[in-house]
Amino acid sequence: MVRLAFSPCPNDTFIFYAMTHGKIDTEGLEFSYHLADVETLNHLAMEGAPDMVKVSFNAWLHLRKTYHLLESGSALGYGNGPLLISKRDITPEILRESVVAIPGQYTTAHLLLNFAVPGIREKKIMVFSEIEDAILRGDADAGVIIHENRFTYQGKGLVKILDLGEFWERSTGEAVPLGGIIARRDLGDDMIGRLNRIMRRSVEFAFDHPEETMVFVRQHAQEMDEEVMKKHIALYVTDFTLSLGVKGHSAIRTLTENAEKLIS
Secondary structure (H helix, E strand, C coil), X not given: CEEEEECCCHHHHHHHHHHHCCCCCCCCCCEEEEECCHHHHHHHHHCCCCCXXXXXXXXXXXXXXXXXXXXXXXXXXXXXXXXXXXXXXCCHHHHCCCEEEECCCCCHHHHHHHHHCCCCCEEEECCHHHHHHXXXXXXXXXXXXXXXXXXXXXHHCCEEEEEHHHHHHHHHCCCEEEEEEEEEHHHCHHHHHHHHHHHHHHHHHHHHCHHHHHHHHHHHCCCCCHHHHHHHHHHHCCHHHHCCHHHHHHHHHHHHHHHHHHHC
């Protein structure tokens, strides 16, 4: 039994449906799966708990010795990066003295914030879905939002200060690498190869059978609007999800190089 972990977000349930429901050839493998928030998944991977798990690319930079990045399954693309929002426009100078909510220490959103606005003194870690309300309550002056919150913040009267993905794209010329699927290296090359082939088949099934796959998506999307679910999937499930390819690997290398510069 392969221990699998991913988030309940539409892009993840969309691509993992087929492999967890016997819809494709799994080469004799069976999967148990656990659903959790992205930062919880990052920490589970750091504990070495799952055999195969969706993590932020920022987290994977800390996990490269123990986990192998699969070619298929990544959330990576253009125009899909996290947004920095607030009740009002805030200059970078004021922002550095403000309380900024982030969706996790090891999220790529946090890393991209550090690229764009270095030197923020106080960050408050919270579950991504709680950030909008925290700003509205005054518990944070600004916050970095990810996932479906990209489509909801304006309806709550919040404004965009900076598109962190856009900043990354302008600065590097690369796609935005958000999250990827990784497998434990100690499973061995043969098993990792099987998992990668199965992951690709699962993504292909989702592209070919979107309506069937959406049943599983709806089960875990809670009260999310149908249109928001579909926009979420369209934004985060791209050709890069099928295969990282040359451009995808280039984006990840650039992220790695920039992260190492921040540390040095």
